[in-house]
Amino acid sequence: MKNVILSADSELKVYLVPDFVAESLGSLCTEFSENWRVLQVRPRDGFDEADFIEYLNEKRCESEKCVFVESLGWDRNRKKWPEQYRKCPSFGF
Secondary structure, eight states, X not given: OEEEEEESSSOEEEEEEOHHHHHTHHHHHHHXXXXXXXXXXXXXXXXXXHHHHHHIIIIIOSSSOOEEEXXXXXXXOGXXXXXXXXXXXXXXX
């Protein structure tokens, strides 16, 4: 399991995800953002990182589920993040 940083025009949030998600975060996020209307079971006007995590937990992650760890606030400057998150993969929807 690895940490990733996600945001959808909101605070940066840290999630603990299976290795395969962290290693292919960009492609999974792009796939989700391009197809979210088809992938989601409930119609909405938009999505956020919580919807992406829900999608992963329901459709992609069978044995290891993604979990919220903490919020990093609004500061997008990696140098101000806690040391353990500075090299984590990140994606902004």
